[in-house]
Amino acid sequence: MNHGRLRFVTGFLAVPVALYLIYVIAPYAQAFYIALTDWRGVTASPAFVGLENFRRLFADDVFWTAVGHNLLLLILMPLLTVGIALFFAFLLNAGGRGGAAGVWGSKFYRVVFFFPQVLAVAVVAVLFQQVFRPDRSGMLNAPLIALGFEPVGFLSDTGVALWSILGVLVWQAVGFYVVLFSAGIASIPRDLFEAAAIDGAGGAQLFFRITLPLLWDTIQVGWVYLGIAALDVFAVVWVMTAEHGGPDHSTTVMAAEIYRTAFQYFKFGYASAMGVVLFFFTIGFAALALRLSRRERIEF
């Protein structure tokens, strides 16, 4: 590149990079700094305490319970969401006759599956609060009561609450990934499905031998996004559960603890320290996921 060109490119990049540095990178740096202080939002110049916050964090049981919950969601949410979304996307695109068309009504299903994504998270949380009600008005408990069973405390039973959270998260996320995977499957040339059908592949074989390998790149991307979303869960927990973190800390997550520590207890320094830990978890996860699933690009 000659000098003129270099200056031209730098000139154009200067503003976006500056904006990015000021509004994205700088807050990260600030958070790292605040994590090393004991700032309670009152003093103008907080006192430096070094790694004291992190030492306390290490011994904080509630925080580590939250981390445990996040890890559980991290493992299960992408798995369930991708699994169900793949299954639906396959049915909608290649589950019909000859392996080249969708089941009857695909267009309708495609729209309906996407509805949960359209709702705001808080709305979903409130909705499911009602769905999970432990009396005759609760959508899930009403049939149980009618059949003579004891109602299940979806949000009040410490053993069940986290699974309810998982259920809501998956419910909302599936629709988007159905659309994403549908697009991926649509980009697979139709000939391939026809050739496989002629070769003798039935529905399951078509899915595992053709669709899945060819969708791998898209699935990888989806997996990373869902993993990061699992680490960042907040709204559903905060709005839907009792005590903002479930009966007796059974549904708390890192983001909820950060919010509580910062905006209810006003311990900004300590909350920032939690934020730093979350940051490293997320980066670590993304790096790991991309490294493990790296493969040659497939060309059609």
Add this chain to the structure above:
Amino acid sequence: MASIVLRNVDKIYAGGVKAVNSINLEIKDGEFMVLVGPSGCGKSTALRMIAGLEDISGGEIIIGDRVVNHLPPKDRDIAMVFQNYALYPHMTVEENLAFGLKLRKMPKAEISKRVNEAAKMLGLEQYLKRKPAALSGGQRQRVAMGRAIVREPQAFLMDEPLSNLDAKLRVSMRASLNTLHERLGVTTVYVTHDQVEAMTLGDRVCVLRDGLLQQVDTPQNLFDNPVNLFVAGFMGSPSMNFVNAELVRGDGGASVAFAGFNLPVPQETFTEKPGLDQYIGKKLILGIRPSDFDDAVIANGHAGGWARLPVRAEVTEELGSEINVLFLIDAPPVQHQDTVAAADAGDDEEAALPLVGDKSLWTARVNSRSHVRPGQNIELVVDTHNLHFFDPTSGLAVGHPANARV
């Protein structure tokens, strides 16, 4: 190996569009049948119905001795070669070839044997461990054929497999296909829009148009005795020349008059084409193949009985071994739906060039020794034993046995 019979097969799409209209076709066991026709004539649809990739709206398809209308593709014991090869991109060549066999739970030893045999037959041994993306077009095509061969099916179905290859490769692959067919003897149905492929590959060729079967015959018969204007104009390149003419009987015998020319029609023609005498004094459409012309000077020793035609060469196309001489004759171009459709399926506008005006542009194929140049006057000779006559309204060939009852 098996015969394939299509009986009154229809394909109707939503909206009433008949892509395939009551086709009756019998493909003999071990035959190489080519389905040829312009775009949209229903040949690919017919092939896909045989394969089971499209539903059959009416009629029956029988493979071997079974009616297969409701059988899914995998139960019909057929193998298909696609235009875009449809190779599995995430599998190696070896896995591509073995896929169908693995799905049918064949023992590993047998799979290995078949794959290696096919690879040897097609020259693919050194590519077995590669993925399709690392192969050239011709190699991919061979893998696609290999995938069909290892299955040892009752019939091969090929959907324009050579269309995506360059010209030279196409010629060599045609030869390979011929050898393969000699060697394996499997019933093959081959779809193409290229009539040269049709002529060189087919035992018999089926010409389709707008979903209707026009003619099924050996390539030579299609060329020599087309049943209607469409087949006459479609087969052969450059295509047959047409003109509106009048058949007259004078003292010296019958002749056909057009554009100021008068070509004598030999008596044998009236015997060969029964019903031609009914057109005496009437108008009909005359067809002359470019290859039935020659340069009078070159043909001097062999032109006994050939009529002479002095013309002015407007354009010459020098092909090395021969020259296409394009000349104008003073008659308006033939406006029949069959000729327009055969000539150019692309435009909806006039098929004639704007500069030509109200004249027809004819093509003659002469020996390159003629050295004729554009703008030169040249005397052509015509083999009047090979004149073709068509009814001006129906477009049917006069005297063709298939049109006898019309």
